[in-house]
Amino acid sequence: MKHLPPLALSLLALALASSAHAEGAFAQLYAARPPAGSSFVRVLNPHAEPLRVKIGNGPEQTLTGNTVASSYAIVKGQTDFTVTLNGRAGPPMKVAPDSFTSLLPTASNDPAQLKALDDSAGATQDALKAGLRFYNLSSDCTAGKVGISPAGTPLFAPVAYGASAARAINPVKATLVGSCGAVNTATLDLPALQPGEHFSMFLTGSAAKPALKGQRSATDGYKP
Known part of the structure; x- marks a missing residue:
């Protein structure tokens, strides 16, 4: 019998735990799970302008401010789906x-030009x-970095534009700082994460004025 990958199970467990407060323990226990072979897709918006996103049959979301990533939509692997950006x-x-x-x-929020990053x-x-993933979304920054402030202890090796890196950490709070070359971002407080929880960090802006943003990963609810 084929099982969902560990990353999928951990994100689903977090989604179920959140809904349990409203729906009760029995709803959490018997909530539907995606079938084996399901895949999880989200869209990133590194720009300051709001971006409306819809993936397959999932809900439309607006990415703006510190919300760089949509939630992961659940799609069927090796099956066609469409991504809609700003109604296109x-x-x-x-x-x-x-x-x-x-x-x-990769080009003016064109849904026909999307670079796929393997999460x-x-x-x-x-x-x-807890799982951390760092994305360099600053188009003119060839080597984005993130470390622990104030010491600057690196969390990842330098990451090229349009790429990401991941690592596991013990669930602790920390203050982080991103950088491009010798230019540092403002600090970002890493929230207290639970075991199995996933947190994404995004280097945005320009090489001359980079910004570090972060958010917890989330998955849409599955509807059979």
């Missing part, structure tokens, strides 16, 4: 089964730790 639908696309993918618009690569398999 792109061509049908597919992703591999049991995968996590972030889509980065499964390097993802933690340790349910007792």
Whole structure:
């Protein structure tokens, strides 16, 4: 019997835990889960302008301010779906089964020009730790970095534009700072994360004025 990947299970568990407050323990226990072979797709918006996003049959979301990433929409692996940006639908696309993918618009929020980033690569398999993923979305920054402030202890090796890196950490609070070359961002407080929780950090802005933003990863509810 084929099982969902660990990253999928941990994100689903967090989504179920959040809904349990409103729906009760029985709703959490018997909530529907995506079938094996399901995939998880989200869109990133590194720009200051708001971006309206719709993935497949998922809800429309507006990405603006500190909300860089949409929630992960659940799609069927190797099956066509469309991404709509600001009301404009792109061509049908597919992703591999049991995968996590972030889509980065590469040209004026054109849904036909999306770079796929593999969010499964390097993802933690340790349910007792929290997962961090750092994305360099600053188009003129060739080597984005993030470290612990004030010491500057690096969390990741330098990340090229349009790429990401992941690592597992013990669930602790910390203050982080991003950088491009010798230019640092304002600090970002890493929230207290639960074991199995995933947190994304995004280097945005320009090489001369980079910004570090962060948010918890979330997944849409599954509807059979």
